[in-house]
Amino acid sequence: MSRTDQPDSPPPEWEPCAPGEVARLGKKLRGRKTRRVFLRAAVAAASAVVTGGGVWLAFGHRRGGEYDYGGIVCSEVVRQGADYMAGKVPEPTRSQIAEHVARCPRCGPLFKQMREQMDQMG
């Protein structure tokens, strides 16, 4: 038995184009284009986030705002800020933070604001 049981008729794809076929094809193409535009937008957004993060890292953390006053840097001061306010930071870090806050143009206002907020809370 070498003959296949396949029917002799051509597969459905070979049938002549139905009236709506061209329009459907066009829609399909347009859909693909939209997806490509969306993809490009997503890539652009992602790279913007990456660039933004890099800028934030470079300027926010290194160049723009990291001051080393009192032998302690801004990020460390901010990290321990809440504990410092609560009086939980031991010496010598406590006086380091106090000196930093007194001299730092960034942490000074920040701590002042934090203290005001704490005063308001009671």
Ligand SMILES: [Zn+2]
């Ligand atoms: Zn600072």
